[in-house]
Amino acid sequence: MRHPGLAALVLVVGLLLLADALVVNSSLAELADLVVRAAILVAAGAALAGVASLALRRGGDLWRRRGDPVGAVLVIGGMAAVLVAGLRPGGEGAADPAVGWMVAALIVPIGASLFGLLFVSTLAASRRSVAARRPEAYVLVGVAMVTLVLLLPLGGTVGAWLADAASWTLLVPIGAVLRGLLIGIALVAAVVAARTVLGIGGADE
Amino acid sequence: MSKRALLHRGAPLVLVALLAVAILLPLDDVLRLESGDETVSARWSDALDGLPEESGILVAFDADLGTYAEIRPTVRVLLADLLDRGGQLAFVSLTPEGRALAVAELGRLARADVNPRRLADFGFLPGAEAALVQLTREFPEPIDDTAFGRGIAEGGFDRVDAILVVGGNDLGPRSWVEQVAPRVDDVPILAVAPTVLLPELIPYTATGQLEALVATPRDGAAYRASVDLENGQRLVPDEGPSVAALVVGILAAVLLLAQSLAGPLLRPRGAESAR
Numbered sequence: 001m002r003h004p005g006l007a008a009l010v011l012v013v014g015l016l017l018l019a020d021a022l023v024v025n026s027s028l029a030e031l032a033d034l035v036v037r038a039a040i041l042v043a044a045g046a047a048l049a050g051v052a053s054l055a056l057r058r059g060g061d062l063w064r065r066r067g068d069p070v071g072a073v074l075v076i077g078g079m080a081a082v083l084v085a086g087l088r089p090g091g092e093g094a095a096d097p098a099v100g101w102m103v104a105a106l107i108v109p110i111g112a113s114l115f116g117l118l119f120v121s122t123l124a125a126s127r128r129s130v131a132a133r134r135p136e137a138y139v140l141v142g143v144a145m146v147t148l149v150l151l152l153p154l155g156g157t158v159g160a161w162l163a164d165a166a167s168w169t170l171l172v173p174i175g176a177v178l179r180g181l182l183i184g185i186a187l188v189a190a191v192v193a194a195r196t197v198l199g200i201g202g203a204d205e
Numbered sequence: 206m207s208k209r210a211l212l213h214r215g216a217p218l219v220l221v222a223l224l225a226v227a228i229l230l231p232l233d234d235v236l237r238l239e240s241g242d243e244t245v246s247a248r249w250s251d252a253l254d255g256l257p258e259e260s261g262i263l264v265a266f267d268a269d270l271g272t273y274a275e276i277r278p279t280v281r282v283l284l285a286d287l288l289d290r291g292g293q294l295a296f297v298s299l300t301p302e303g304r305a306l307a308v309a310e311l312g313r314l315a316r317a318d319v320n321p322r323r324l325a326d327f328g329f330l331p332g333a334e335a336a337l338v339q340l341t342r343e344f345p346e347p348i349d350d351t352a353f354g355r356g357i358a359e360g361g362f363d364r365v366d367a368i369l370v371v372g373g374n375d376l377g378p379r380s381w382v383e384q385v386a387p388r389v390d391d392v393p394i395l396a397v398a399p400t401v402l403l404p405e406l407i408p409y410t411a412t413g414q415l416e417a418l419v420a421t422p423r424d425g426a427a428y429r430a431s432v433d434l435e436n437g438q439r440l441v442p443d444e445g446p447s448v449a450a451l452v453v454g455i456l457a458a459v460l461l462l463a464q465s466l467a468g469p470l471l472r473p474r475g476a477e478s479a480r
Contacts, residue, residue: 017338021387029342036339040332047301047331094308094329095348104309111270123458127465138466145462148455153423153448155237163241163423170404178404 007196014193055079220457227449236448239430240423246431252367252395252417253290260366261357262287264296265381266310267303269373272399278445279425280371280397284310285437287369288319293353295325295365299336300375304329317440325354333376334384341388362389367416372398378406382414397425422446 013035020032058075061067085091085098093099126144129137150166153159256262264284268276287294296311298304311326326348330336344361347354357364368385370378378396386394393416398406403420410418419425426445434441 033339033342036335036342039335040330040339043333043335044331094304095311095326097312099305100308100312103305104312107305108270108273108309112274115271115274119454119458123461123465126462130465130469133469138470141462141466145459145466148459148462152455153236153238153451155235159237160241167242171407174404175407179408182405 007199010196051079220453223453223457224450227453228447230449232449236452238423238426238445238448238451240421240427242424243427243431245417245419245424246428249395249417249419249428250431252393253286255393256290256292256366259291259293261293261295261353261364263357263362263365263368264294264307265368265370266296266298266307267300267373267376268306268371269300269302269375270306272373272401273306275399275422276371276397276419276425278441279419279429280310281441282429282432282434283369283397283419284314285434285440286432288323288440289435289437293323293325295327295347295354295357297327297340298329299331299333300373301329302375303371303373314440319440321349322351322353325349325351325357327354327357334380337380337384338388341385362392365389365392368392368394370394370396370398372396372402374399374401377402378409378415378418382409386414396420422451 016028016035017032020028055076058072061072062069062076082099082102085102086093086096091098126137126141130141147166147169150162150169152162154162268280284294296307298307307326311324314324315321327345328348330340330345332339341362344358346358368381370381372378377398378394379402381394381396386392394414395417396406396415396419398418398420400421406415406418406420409415419428429445
């Protein structure tokens with residue numbers, strides 16, 4: 001195995017958390033608590049490093065005059081605005097009214113607008129797929145059309161019939177496929193975990 | 206400019222105009238957003254009726270910016286409903302986006318003069334699933350020093366009567382069922398989530414691991430219609446999406462998809478190259 005130390009760490013941590021879930025023991029609980037806290041610190045550090053890396057990357061783009069300067073200025077300016085609003089002397093961090101205003105008045109509407117663009121970009125992508133004459137694209141677009149029709153919010157008998165049909169598609173075909181996928185993923189995860197615990201490597205062995 | 210190019214350029218404007226007209230037209234009698242199936246709203250009512258008086262509810266606010274617009278009307282009515290029932294709400298977020306949205310909602314509640322002693326804010330906890338596990342062991346100190354918040358910080362989940370998960374794409378009800386439910390005793394989990402999460406959440410609802418779930422705009426509208434708010438009415442500023450605009454959007458998408466399918470299916474494979 002290429003990283004035996006990593007596998008051993010995964011093995012020890014996994015067994016420790018598993019034992020803590022099964023056995024009531026204060027020493028074990030303290031150890032598990034320590035491990036969970038370490039995992040939280042690592043996750044927080046990784047998130048912070050990700051943000052710092054983005055800022056450095058965009059700052060480097062501006063400094064060296066490469067890439068998209070407008071985008072870089074917007075990213076750095078946006079970060080600076082939120083940081084200044086939250087961390088200025090007397091600021092209340094994320095709960096500061098200025099940060100709240102930026103979130104409610106700028107970030108939420110802009111985020112929702114970007115998500116709204118999915119309407120256009122998804123339709124454009126489906127048209128390109130169909131234009132390539134792929135059979136799976138025909139099926140995908142056909143099913144999407146049927147699903148959209150079933151979701152029409154109509155009243156009366158027609159609306160009730162459409163809603164019933166939508167529930168059936170969700171519970172039976174979509175539910176069956178998704179549960180199959182989830183069971184498959186769970187099995188693969190269990191196999192990979194068992195191979196890691198037993199030190200059985202793959203191609204890098 | 207050719208007729209085809211004119212059509213291509215004019216179509217978005219026509220769609221915007223149609224949406225504007227649809228929003229203005231009174232079509233509520235013809236269209237119905239509320240789901241005819243009252244199972245979901247009845248399940249919610251049962252779950253909320255089963256809570257004790259002045260119940261302490263942990264609101265796990267982890268919606269995301271993209272999908273929050275879909276669930277926002279339902280979330281706001283639900284918070285108002287819980288406060289109307291005498292509930293106390295403790296907010297916590299495990300995603301940065303969720304925290305940003307939670308701060309905005311807390312600000313809205315404060316501006317509406319909700320009694321601050323009935324609210325607690327535990328802020329943002331980094332670490333995603335690991336933070337959920339840690340939360341079952343120990344709560345952080347609340348940001349605002351209220352008796353309700355201190356009680357939860359000291360007593361943990363023993364002081365929590367229910368968990369309300371406002372889910373998003375990054376961290377949703379599934380994580381709470383997997384990481385928290387096995388570690389705490391008898392705390393029901395209620396959830397509001399965007400439609401995209403519905404297929405993976407249905408099994409949890411069927412097994413009762415999620416006590417109640419709203420995950421479609423139609424079920425959300427049915428729940429909102431079933432709630433009779435008193436004092437909480439002032440906390441619900443918007444009436445939800447325009448149903449007519451939804452219909453226009455769906456029909457436009459169906460027409461465009463049909464048109465994209467019709468071209469290749471009706472034209473023989475070699476026709477374009479021959480032309």
